[in-house]
Amino acid sequence: MDKITNKLEIWKDIFIKNIPNIAIALVVIFIAYFTSRAINTFITKNLGKKIKQESVRNLVSRVASAFIFLTGLYLAMTILKFDDTLKAIISAAGVSGIVIGLALQGTLSNTISGVVLSFRENLNIGNWIETNGFSGQVIDINLNYFVIREADNNMVVIPNKTILENPFKNYSLTTKMRISITCGVEYGADLEKVESLTKEVISTNFNQNELNKNVEFYYTEFGDSSINFLCRFWVDSKNALEKLKAKSDAIIKIKQAFDKENISIPFPMRTLEILPNQSLDIHKVADKEVS
Secondary structure (H helix, E strand, C coil): CHHHHHHHHHHHHHHHHCHHHHHHHHHHHHHHHHHHHHHHHHHHHHCCCCCCCHHHHHHHHHHHHHHHHHHHHHHHHHHCCCHHHHHHHHHHHHHCHHHHHHHCHHHHHHHHHHHHHHCCCCCCCCCEEEECCEEEEEEEECCCEEEEEECCCCEEEEEHHHHHHCCEEEHHHCCEEEEEEEEEECCCCCHHHHHHHHHHHHHHHHCCCCCCCCCEEEEEEECCCCEEEEEEEEEECCCHHHHHHHHHHHHHHHHHHHHHCCCCCCCCCCCCCCCCCCCCCHHHHHHHHHC
């Protein structure tokens, strides 16, 4: 018991003796923390004019912020005379670096992929992309993961390595999208009139002349109940939602124009042919269905 008491007394004396150093170390850490946050904000604002890619600005600001804080932490440990301990930790990290690297292979791969993705010019925060079965707006490109906000406002977090190793479609790289609409008209319809009417509706409502594009119209097949056609046109759009809205509007306009000109879009139909020597007893068929 005396040994424990003596030990506690020694620790107490050491603690009291080092109170000034502890206070200074805490102040250094405190300053380093708030300086790192200020540096983060400063770099983000001032690099906005020089670096257009938001992902690169975020990467630079985060690295600078982390460097400032780690420098403050190192100074605090030096003030507390933990130099020998710090050197031992660094030496141990160098010896066990290979083991740690193998253990954290996936994490390191995601981190390196995050750096690569941050500098890609064809992928940036705010873009609308489609990748790995998900489609949405890029919210953040972090050092370990990639965040997409889907149209239903759900957030999808994807490892950076997965994004880098798989193809993706970026809707925001171009300002024009082509929309395809398939439809069918009755066999008795005037096909030339249908074609000219459809082209006129699309050209009028979607400004094909301003886009310097032409409406494409092709009859594709003789269907079971209709003659089917394909209509393709262009719209100003940077994401899939705008494309979906434009396609919906086009369907509404075409249907209204067809109704006005009495052009029918037929339902699937079946023709029953009764041979001259046979008859169809409706009552017997009804009785069987009831039973």
